Amino acid sequence: MKAFTALMHREFIEHKGAFFLGPMLLLAVLFGLTILAFTVGRVDVHLSGALFTVAPLIIYEMGFFGLGFAWSLYLAVTLFFYCADGFAADKRNNAMLFWKSMPVTDFKILLSKLTAAVTILPGVVFGLALLSGVLLFGVAFATMSINGTASVGTLGAIAGIYGNVALTLFTALIAALLWYLPVMALVGAIAAAIGRWAIPIALLLPTLISTLEWVTLGGLHPFATNTWRFLQYRLAVPQTDYVDTWFAAAETATSGRLGVPRFDGVAASGEVLASLDWTQIGIGIVFALAAIYLASEYRRRVNDN
Known part of the structure; x- marks a missing residue:
């Protein structure tokens, strides 16, 4: 167990530039831009404070969700390149x-x-994403304080919003990692076998498999096969009606035409988990372990020879 923990610690040390230092730099830039926007007068603190009051803190909720979405995109790209490169790093540095x-x-x-x-x-x-939410938290409360609309109740409301959105983002992260586990394992297994060429091969692999089915079994074109339809389903991002419905209501509320209920992180998280195909997740876990095992056997035999 200690050896396995040491191996995971090694992965963090070797890739902390992408997963820690890079995000910290982005967070510092975000903080600097926020401070600069308010100090040079690009943002009217009185207007923004009033907007937070008029829109019942919906602006903060939507802003935190926007930051969470941006961080998820960064994480998705970084994890793909990590799997496509990190699994072959041992060969390059001996x-x-x-x-x-x-x-x-x-x-x-x-x-x-x-x-x-x-x-x-x-x-x-994800921890740095939560820290960026704290930054947005501070901006929201500071602008309301300058405008004279901040109170202890408002502080508690913002803290409640932060907790609900953070819970939803955490649940969505867990769901996405489970859902895309076989994809990460497959990319890593390819990288363990052929190195950095795993990047273009992993990108082209779905098309190649679908084309193979089209050539052997027929069909209108390579993108109208059972393989392609399954890949579209398996690679689609898990979504929930709750979040989509709330966002539509929130956009309407910010225009002043309609009120919107407070975002419920427990309900949203429950829908995220309920929307998952747990059978496919179970199959994906088995597939991921099998792919890693086959890649390890290939690597062992190649290195021994």
């Missing part, structure tokens, strides 16, 4: 010889990389 000298199997090494990809690495980015 670290494989060191790990081969220890009682650590190739399967455990690759499994530690996949585990890091769904735990500590996205966890660090």
Whole structure:
């Protein structure tokens, strides 16, 4: 267990530039731009404070969701390149010889990389996303304080909103990691076998598989096959009606035409979990473990030879 923990810690150390230092730099830039916008008069604090009051803090809710969506895009891209590159990093820096000298199997090494990809690495980015929400939290309360509309009740309302949105973002992150686990494992397995060429191959693989079905079994075109329809379903982002309905109501509320109920993080999180195809997730976990195992066996045999 200690060896496995050490392997995961190694993954964080080797990739902290993408998963910690880079996001910290982005967060610092965001903070600097926010301070600059208010200090040079680009944002009217009295107007923005009144807007927070008129729109029942919907602006803060939507802003926090927007930051969460932006961080999720960053995380998705970073995890893809991590799986496409990190699983082959041992070959380039000769670290494989060191790990081969220890009682650590190739399967455990690759499994530690996949585990890091769904735990500590996205966890660090999510923590920084929460920190950016605190930044937005401070801006919202500061503008209302300057406008004279802030109160202890308002502070509690903002804290409640923060908790509800953070809970929903956390649930969505867990759901996405479970849903896309087989994709990350497949990209990592390809990288373990062929190195950095896994990036273009992973991008083209769905089209190649669909084209193979079209050539062998027929169809209108390569994008009208059972394989392509399954891939579209399996690669689609899990969505819920609650969040979509609330966003539509919130956009209407900001125009002053209609009120909107406070966002309920528990209800939204429940819908996120209920919308998942848990059978497919179970199959995906088995597929991911099988892909990592096959890649480890290939790596072991190639290196031994």
